[in-house]
Amino acid sequence: MSIATTRARGTSGGAGGGLPGAFAAEWTKLWTVRTPYVCLLAGLIVTAVFAFYYGSIARINDKPLQPVGNASVSSVVLTQFVLVVLAMTTVTSEYATSSVRTSLLWVPVRSRIQLAKALLGALVGFVAGAGWAALGMAVAWGPFRGHADFDLSKAVYQTLAMGVYCALVCVLTVGVSFALRSAAGTVAAVFFVVSALPSMLVGLGGPVLLAVNQYLPQTVGGYFMLGDGEAPFPDAVSLLILVGWAVGAHVAGLLVLRRRDA
Template sequence: MSTAVTVDAPGRSAPRHSGGGFAGAVASEWTKLWSIRTPYVCLLVGVVVSVIFTFYYGSIARINDKPVQPVGNAPVSSVVLVQFALVILAMTTVTSEYATSSIRTSLLWVPVRHRVQLAKSLVTAVVAFVAGVVSGVLGMATAWVPFRGHATFEASKAISQLLAMGLYCALIAVLTVGVSFALRTAAGSVAVLFFLISALPSMLTGLGGPVLLAINDYLPQTAGGHFMLSDGAAPYPPPVAILIVLAWTAVAHLTGRFVLRGRDA
């Protein structure tokens, strides 16, 4: 925190605090995040789910004699489950403060309201990026044994998929923060996020048909999957896929900002 000095009388001065700015807001959100139990539980659950799912994925690929594929496909496929641990983590940073009314204190100390949202988004994005990369590394190591020759390891491909997993997880975390600021309740946020990220793609895929499948290609989870796999099966190249996820994230962030600025805490 910086301190400025103002002179209010001859020979006398009084300190005036100008605040920590955006850096101070980020530091505050980082401290608040790790002061509660939720992030530790969410990250642990994410790791456990990733290990179990990737072992299962490799085993099924071997048993069903599927074509040889990059070992990174296993942890990429596990993201459909792992991402919800990160969704809960990111959501809690917002909804827990509304539930306890501590959001009023946060906005009092950071009067520029959008800085609070930006700080929460940045902190959760960093944590989600690291978590995505780490779960990818663990997933590759776990899946390699049960694959038993049905997977290949190429360093450049593996690194590309790990970074793609981290980026996708980071964007999902920011999207979650935006939705959470818009709805302000855990129940509402979970319902909307689950429907958008998981239920709607499953419904469209299950119903089938060219129109519904085309719509599904432009939902965040489907586009993210195309981006992380980068196998040429998508109707658009990987840069377009991540731009689709980014567009969903931007819409959620701007919606959250609009509600935050327009409604009382």
Template sequence: MSAVSTATGADRRERPGTHRTGGGFPGAFASEWTKLWSIRTPYVCLVAGLVVTGIFTFYYGSIARINDKPVQPVGNAPVSSVVLTQFALVVLAVTVVTSEYATSSVRTSLLWVPVRHRVQLAKALLSAVVGLVAGVVFGVLGIAAAWVPFRGHADFELSKAVSQILAMAVYCALTGVMAVGVSFALRTAAGAVAVLFFLISALPSMLIGLGGPVLSAVNDAMPQTAGGHLMLGDGSAPYPAAVGLLILVAWAVAAHAAGAWVLRRRDA
């Protein structure tokens, strides 16, 4: 009897220690990582991004050659393709959040990680990491695909190419963080994608189409416009590339704060 009691007491003493070896933010991030790669959506989104990058950049180089455009950095091709490929990463980031709301499995996530903001932060970091890596891969692929059809209408300067690829990666990462924040705020895939499409693509096109100094100034503060200035890095923007980066960070932080506010206020 005494031996049983001793064993039970030892088991109880070991449980707290065992519990402390996992959990926390690393555990939340590991859980989100496993959940992401257990569904097909991220693979479909990343493959779609690769295909669109290859086709777009090859076409971009061909058009530049046919129209006898001035020589430009070869990295301009993948940078231009981001206007399309970014939405593959947006859909991926939105799915990270809204798929759990659609199936009510978010309740399980919040049960196992009761600190709600930790769940959101883990999903945001996951989307940022995937976006960062995808941005580098898209950039390298885009340069390789565009180089041949350019045929003398592009130059390859290693430092410029690397800076543009890294800028692409940062833009993709911050766009993913913004998408996660909007998804937590709206909780539906259709709503989140619609709002993100409007903010990232539709609204800037409307502002440019309407014209005028005031609307142009507003457009300069939009995430896609700021990202374009950051990625091109050609010095023709109304502000330095560092300011474009700060604008992107501000959009990502604002979206994350909105998502965190809704997550705290509303039941899952």
């Protein structure tokens, strides 16, 4: 039986497990390999080290008083790529081993399998991001030594915002992974858009390039997570821009998947 035939039957016949079933299958596949455990552990270590370093530098350089959550937010420039690798492998590993054919046979509705992977990435990304935010605050509080303050409402906001940003980075990565189907290509593309391009634009300078940089994921995500009111637009607008990037990547991946599934 061909994949196309199975897809037609899946579309016109019974719904099977539907989206919950597809999500449950992706959840099981994710936690039966080592990659997510290694990635999450690496994120914990990087967050702790970076937060301690951030707090120490702020104290040594006698920086002005700031929210303790800024240490956690600053660590995202590194930890986000741990989640990129985690989210990417849910897609590219199946293409590398051709097991994607089995996944597409069991979940013939193309949008459903991609949405299941995106939702899984978003859930893991949100929990990891929020957990790392809390860890970073706890670790950084000591080395800050009076150069940070703890406001509960601000801490909660930054914790949730960091979780949301990490979730959207995972969704973006899943979309790019479906579009490119290559681990190396996905990492290169996401790294360029998220990290390298902002650095290039800031380095080159000029009003136009700096204006473009304000709408890139990492830059606008920083505005959103800090929530300090110094962004060029409100936090809600920053969130909408991030969602736009994630949805755009998701749509691009779906178009490729529908045109050339396996």
